[in-house]
Amino acid sequence: MKKITDERLVLQNLKNIRIAFTIQTLGILGILGYDLVTKGLEGMRENPLWLVFIITTIISAYLSMSISTDHEMNKVNPQKRFSISLIVLILISTIVGFFVSFTDGFNITDGVTIGGILFICGLIPTFYIYNLRKKRQNQDMEE
């Protein structure tokens, strides 16, 4: 099969894929919604489609981060923003961890574990966006 080089057709192809993706997502949401009603939250999460849906959402969120950084109107200092995000993240994980350790049925190890997981989960996107901003800042300097 010959590779499509016509830019108009490439663009049209992307638009078609977008339509297919929308329909697919609606289908997945429909199936998951049906599972939620008939089998409850646990039943819905047992469905492998749930994993597909979550992974797609995460990937789409990461991809849109690069668009958001380019869309930012005012120039931001990546280091400063990174420090602010880090402080907020540490605060949130500490507070959540603190409350978990004092909840009935949980001990201090659970609190530290949950706080730690929350911190790592938040650190990855924070670091990713820091890198994107830094890359953009370097590009701006080259200009």
Place this chain on the structure above:
Amino acid sequence: MKIARVEVDLTQQQLAEKIGVTRQTISLIEKGKYNPTLKLCLDICYAVNKTLDEVFWIEKENEYK
């Protein structure tokens, strides 16, 4: 663009093959129904031996008409 193409004696099909797009795309550009990228515009200009200005320039419409 159509005039420039006819001047160098090319059919839509020949021009399309020369720059590696489909005939339909050339036809849509000539009708003004597709907005080509600058890269494609340049390729078309090279193919018909004209400048961008000569092939694609349109005077800005007067808003107070």
